[in-house]
Amino acid sequence: MQQHTVECRLAYGQGKVIAHRLSAWRRALRILAYVGLTFMLAVATAAAAPPGAKIEYQPMTSDGLAAGYPFEAWVVFDVSSNPAIPGLALPAGASFRFTFPKAFAAQPGRHPEAVLLYGWPQKAAPIRFTVGLDPQDPATIVLKLMEAFPASPPERPGLKAIHLRWGPDNPLQAGDYPVTIKISDAGEFSGTTVAVAHITLKSVPNVAAYNQLHEGRNEEWQRVKMGRAAPLPIDLLITLPDKARSFIALRPSAGGNLEILSDGAPIGTVSQRGAPVTLKPEPFGPGFARLGIVRFQVTAGSQPGVASIDAQLQGGTRYTLQMIVER
Numbered sequence: 001m002q003q004h005t006v007e008c009r010l011a012y013g014q015g016k017v018i019a020h021r022l023s024a025w026r027r028a029l030r031i032l033a034y035v036g037l038t039f040m041l042a043v044a045t046a047a048a049a050p051p052g053a054k055i056e057y058q059p060m061t062s063d064g065l066a067a068g069y070p071f072e073a074w075v076v077f078d079v080s081s082n083p084a085i086p087g088l089a090l091p092a093g094a095s096f097r098f099t100f101p102k103a104f105a106a107q108p109g110r111h112p113e114a115v116l117l118y119g120w121p122q123k124a125a126p127i128r129f130t131v132g133l134d135p136q137d138p139a140t141i142v143l144k145l146m147e148a149f150p151a152s153p154p155e156r157p158g159l160k161a162i163h164l165r166w167g168p169d170n171p172l173q174a175g176d177y178p179v180t181i182k183i184s185d186a187g188e189f190s191g192t193t194v195a196v197a198h199i200t201l202k203s204v205p206n207v208a209a210y211n212q213l214h215e216g217r218n219e220e221w222q223r224v225k226m227g228r229a230a231p232l233p234i235d236l237l238i239t240l241p242d243k244a245r246s247f248i249a250l251r252p253s254a255g256g257n258l259e260i261l262s263d264g265a266p267i268g269t270v271s272q273r274g275a276p277v278t279l280k281p282e283p284f285g286p287g288f289a290r291l292g293i294v295r296f297q298v299t300a301g302s303q304p305g306v307a308s309i310d311a312q313l314q315g316g317t318r319y320t321l322q323m324i325v326e327r
Helices: 002-047 286-290
Strands: 053-057 070-077 095-099 113-117 129-134 137-145 161-169 175-184 191-199 206-209 222-225 234-239 248-252 258-262 265-274 277-282 293-300 305-313 318-326
Touching: 070 191, 095 161, 113 129, 137 161, 206 305, 206 318, 222 293, 234 258, 234 265, 234 305, 248 277, 248 286, 248 293, 265 277, 277 305, 286 293, 293 305, 293 318
Parallel strands: 053 191, 222 318
Antiparallel strands: 053 070, 070 161, 095 137, 095 175, 113 161, 129 137, 175 191, 206 234, 234 293, 248 258, 258 265, 265 305, 277 293, 305 318
16 A cells, blocks of 8 residues: 555656646747747838838939929939849839928929839839829828839839929028838838938039930940940930030040040049940030030940949039940
């Protein structure tokens, strides 16, 4: 009887140990499940964050970010400009609210305009949308898609930038001003982000690619075989403040680069880096030169890679184009 009692006590003790261990395992599993769920929610939240954005000069104006002038600029989303990489793919009904800080002077009687862009100038996306001021807040521009905006690289890579114009007047003081962008009903891209408008005291010289003469075809990120000329020449548009009738031209300079001239005086450069390429100016008629348009041909060298071509104006903007040189 005593031996039986001892065995029962041993079995009872072992049962308590097993039960305690099972309970500990259950607690551990619950903790692991909670941590896993928290991690999954954090990842989902991060994945659903709206894209970052920056505000850049609109290619055809030099005063869109100058103090006291009507705001006109590109809102460029944080997506590669390479047309082979998709931009934002958005459903019908997606909307954008661009809210300007109080330093901007709201213009309730002004109707804003916009252009949806694939990421290069002179190529508007054929997507229907509406744009206007918020009736309750004239410091906010509201843009809404009336149809889906697909991403189909490389010809139509999705939304990468929005050209906004005729919003409020810029602040009278130079400085950095945050513009709040709220994206709604846009799936994973929904949320709020901020882009900074760098307001200058005066208008600045502006340079950018100009695709209008190629029917909007993208001069940037062209692919070219070694030793061959690029499929499209590069056209640049030079916009100078208070000098609408300047005669713009290009001439060769040291290191295979180019100088940008205004009425014969140097005002900027076109330089290259990365895979070597040859830049050759192409004369334009006086009409184009007076409009501020210059053209040059690009020929690839004997080394594959990416060639970056930088156009820079003195005291003004800088614009970079890419050329992919292949074997």
